[in-house]
Amino acid sequence: MISTKLTENLRRIFEEENRRIVFWNDGDREFEDGLESLDLPGIQILHLGKTGALETKVLLELEDTTGKYLIYAPFPEPTTGDDWLMDIRLYSRTFRADQASIVLNELGLANQAMRAHIAGYQAFFRSQDRLNRVKKWIQSKDLEHDLDQKMIASIF
Numbered sequence: 001m002i003s004t005k006l007t008e009n010l011r012r013i014f015e016e017e018n019r020r021i022v023f024w025n026d027g028d029r030e031f032e033d034g035l036e037s038l039d040l041p042g043i044q045i046l047h048l049g050k051t052g053a054l055e056t057k058v059l060l061e062l063e064d065t066t067g068k069y070l071i072y073a074p075f076p077e078p079t080t081g082d083d084w085l086m087d088i089r090l091y092s093r094t095f096r097a098d099q100a101s102i103v104l105n106e107l108g109l110a111n112q113a114m115r116a117h118i119a120g121y122q123a124f125f126r127s128q129d130r131l132n133r134v135k136k137w138i139q140s141k142d143l144e145h146d147l148d149q150k151m152i153a154s155i156f
Helices: 004-015 032-037 053-063 086-090 099-107 114-119 128-135 144-155
Strands: 021-025 043-047 068-073 093-095
Touching: 004 021, 004 093, 004 099, 053 086, 099 114, 099 128, 114 144, 128 144
Parallel strands: 021 068, 021 093, 043 068
Antiparallel strands: none
C-alpha cells in the first residue's frame, strides 16, 4: 500500500518543482503492488519491468516531449555505464521512497549519505513515537554522530 504522504511528495515534485520526468527505483519492490493506487492526475506511470528502456527512450524523447511521466523501476538504480536512460535521468529528478529515505525526509536531514546510517536503525524508527521524539531535536545539518546522540537522548 502506498501512503498519502508518498503520493503528496510525488505530486509536489511534479507540480511545485515543475518536473516532467521523475525516476523511481524500488530495488526491494516495496511499493510495486500499490502503483495503481497512486493518485497522480495528468501523470503517466511507466513500469520499466514491463516497458523496455529503448521503448521508454523513444517515447520520452521523440513521441511525447511534453507529457509528465513517473518512471518506476522495480530494481536498484543502475550504474552510469549500464543505464540506457542516463541521458534522460540527468535532466530529470530522482525520487527515493525506501524506508530509510522516508525517515530521512521526515527528520528533515539534508545529507543523503545519512540514508545508509538510518537504514541500520530500522527497528528504532519503526516506532512513530520514537521518531517524533528524535525529530524535535534534529537539525538539517546533523551527521551520524549527532543523530546517534539524539536517538539515545530520546530514549531517556
